[in-house]
Amino acid sequence: MRISVEVHAITCGLFPSGEGELDLPPGTVLADVLNRLDLKTDPDEVYPALVNGTPIPPGERDQTVLRDGDYLVVFPPIEGG
Amino acid sequence: MSWQGKILRVDLSTGSCKSDPLNMEWAAAYVGQRGLGSKYLIEETDPNIDPLSPDNRLIIATGPLTGTMASTGGRWSVICKSPLTGAIACSNSGGYFGAELKNAGWDMVIFEGKSPKPVYLEIKDDEAVLHDASAYWGRSIWEVEPALKAKHGDPQARVASIGRAGESQARIAAVINDLHRAAGRSGVGAVMGSKNLKAMIVRGTGGVSVKDPARFMAAVKAAKDKLDPSERRIRLGKFGTHAMMDATHSFGSLPTRNCRDMQFEGVKKINAKSVTVPRMSDGKPNLIGTKACFGCTIACGRMGLIDPTYKAVEGKERYQKGTGGLEYENAYAFGPMCGIDDLNALMYANMVCNEDGLDSISFGATLSAAMELFEIGAITTKETGGIDLSFGNADALIAMVELTGKGEGFGKEIGLGSKRLCEKYGHPELSMTVRGQEFPGYEPRAMKGMGLAYATSSRGACHLRAAPFVQDFSSTTTDGKAEVVKFTQDKNALVDSLGLCTFPGPVWDPADIAPKLDAALPGDWPVERVMACGERIWNMERLYNTAAGLGPEHDTLPDRQLKEPAKSGAAKGQTADLEKMLPEYYELRGWTPDGNPKPETLERLGLG
Numbered sequence: 117m118r119i120s121v122e123v124h125a126i127t128c129g130l131f132p133s134g135e136g137e138l139d140l141p142p143g144t145v146l147a148d149v150l151n152r153l154d155l156k157t158d159p160d161e162v163y164p165a166l167v168n169g170t171p172i173p174p175g176e177r178d179q180t181v182l183r184d185g186d187y188l189v190v191f192p193p194i195e196g197g
Numbered sequence: 198m199s200w201q202g203k204i205l206r207v208d209l210s211t212g213s214c215k216s217d218p219l220n221m222e223w224a225a226a227y228v229g230q231r232g233l234g235s236k237y238l239i240e241e242t243d244p245n246i247d248p249l250s251p252d253n254r255l256i257i258a259t260g261p262l263t264g265t266m267a268s269t270g271g272r273w274s275v276i277c278k279s280p281l282t283g284a285i286a287c288s289n290s291g292g293y294f295g296a297e298l299k300n301a302g303w304d305m306v307i308f309e310g311k312s313p314k315p316v317y318l319e320i321k322d323d324e325a326v327l328h329d330a331s332a333y334w335g336r337s338i339w340e341v342e343p344a345l346k347a348k349h350g351d352p353q354a355r356v357a358s359i360g361r362a363g364e365s366q367a368r369i370a371a372v373i374n375d376l377h378r379a380a381g382r383s384g385v386g387a388v389m390g391s392k393n394l395k396a397m398i399v400r401g402t403g404g405v406s407v408k409d410p411a412r413f414m415a416a417v418k419a420a421k422d423k424l425d426p427s428e429r430r431i432r433l434g435k436f437g438t439h440a441m442m443d444a445t446h447s448f449g450s451l452p453t454r455n456c457r458d459m460q461f462e463g464v465k466k467i468n469a470k471s472v473t474v475p476r477m478s479d480g481k482p483n484l485i486g487t488k489a490c491f492g493c494t495i496a497c498g499r500m501g502l503i504d505p506t507y508k509a510v511e512g513k514e515r516y517q518k519g520t521g522g523l524e525y526e527n528a529y530a531f532g533p534m535c536g537i538d539d540l541n542a543l544m545y546a547n548m549v550c551n552e553d554g555l556d557s558i559s560f561g562a563t564l565s566a567a568m569e570l571f572e573i574g575a576i577t578t579k580e581t582g583g584i585d586l587s588f589g590n591a592d593a594l595i596a597m598v599e600l601t602g603k604g605e606g607f608g609k610e611i612g613l614g615s616k617r618l619c620e621k622y623g624h625p626e627l628s629m630t631v632r633g634q635e636f637p638g639y640e641p642r643a644m645k646g647m648g649l650a651y652a653t654s655s656r657g658a659c660h661l662r663a664a665p666f667v668q669d670f671s672s673t674t675t676d677g678k679a680e681v682v683k684f685t686q687d688k689n690a691l692v693d694s695l696g697l698c699t700f701p702g703p704v705w706d707p708a709d710i711a712p713k714l715d716a717a718l719p720g721d722w723p724v725e726r727v728m729a730c731g732e733r734i735w736n737m738e739r740l741y742n743t744a745a746g747l748g749p750e751h752d753t754l755p756d757r758q759l760k761e762p763a764k765s766g767a768a769k770g771q772t773a774d775l776e777k778m779l780p781e782y783y784e785l786r787g788w789t790p791d792g793n794p795k796p797e798t799l800e801r802l803g804l805g
Contacts, residue, residue, distance in 0.1 A: 124443045161428060161704075164670035166447060171767050173671045191444040192428045195666035196497075196525075196700045 260696025377521025449766010463538025530561025749792025
């Protein structure tokens, strides 16, 4: 299956341009994909992640099974303005 | 030490300047800057004074770590009763002015009364004197700051001043320092204008001493080493706060067209990436560099250069050099909130806000309210002087920022702020405000914690009084939001009282902050004590606002957030759910179910 990925973190090793597609075996969960993105940071930091526009809390990411055509958006921990 | 132990008192009515010892008992309980400045305001004024009368104080306050080697230790605040909200105002700025004031030997400057003619204050270490400012009244910040440095022959001096917006007492006027940094929120520039105080120029050469220099530097290094490798720090340094726009748009929490929408179709034309793309006219991108405030190891500040061929700046040399911005909040307020995707128009509006001294958030959000009033016919071109205030009209943004900056035409109406404008034209429900202060760039229907933070903020809608960002971007439910809002309100009240910046966020927890205070200040400063200071300051502000008539009944949001479901994004179909969070929040605070601090809470905090 294939998913689209948009990453707004500057330290993403897999998608330096910030976007692309991934071929994944069936049954892949969100936590697996986030690990593959190679987001180098403090392990305590949480990267918000949306699957088809729905935010997935950190505690649900290893049970969230991705499906063909899913659209994943990841952005970095950031605050202020 | 760390505190300088001195306050400069300036009586503008008589023209006198004198030194007072800092109240060390208060300093031990309220620390500095936001907390200590607010304590002085509360002790010296009635909460029901007219904010624009000579009875108000204008307090310029540093924190104990302002001007030290602590990373981000360049913060300072302007404290007064707000002419925008009627609540307590504490507007925080960076740059170099605060550190210069501290190095001149002063913890605070307290202005009282009103000068019979325009004046500015010169501080050179221990010496302070008021000068005639008649020659500078009516001139912009960008004219006055270099003119004062030239007059005093000191390019190293630091200046904070008001522009024409502050002079005309626009209730959304800011105090601007170092040309591009703003104590922006709550209309503090109007209070400065009401006192006929045009500017402050400061030179300080004395330094800031700490109790245990070796231990202080070790604590500073430990915190800096923790901050440096974090994605948060790296990203803020590379893209600035502007990076937030992609996040809020993706999430569906980007206030758009006066909060009717929560995602903006033109986002890619004005986001952080857009400012890095070379343009057709001169092959240069908008973003030309970054800048840091005093002592900062983040450097989130942006330096931008507008397209020199853009219609609003052609032939105007002062706009054709590097200047501050864009940051997220001004880009949000001029852009999505007004439905405008013209990057150069946003950049121009930001420059005029700095040049004339306007709060960019309140200006943009008030203009967006005017645009909705225009759309429904509550105001027409008859009121606007012929300007078409349709959403998306960049020419309207250009025209209105110029008029508001100068306090002319329909700009006087924008200068009232969104609440007064919408009330005047019969539609108070269109004002996206809490306690009369305009929303920053986060929509409460999608970010439930931020909604609670707005509703309970001591200075009206604000994104810096609490920091529920991580939790809000993880879930659109209300679960756990009251707890994180309460904790970060107390923590930010502490950080705002130290002279540090809130942007390190959760990378620095209280255990990273307390050792710096413990090494810098007399006495012991364990984590429990510093967090108690934050909670004490929060409760003190609450008591002031309640006495000023802005108590728990104002812990709410506009009907749009409470009743109209979100049209799109992660929270599609949801409202702000404030009623689910307030009872838990009050309980966590030790307040009664109707939102007042219980006697035992006040007793515990030393406020009884």
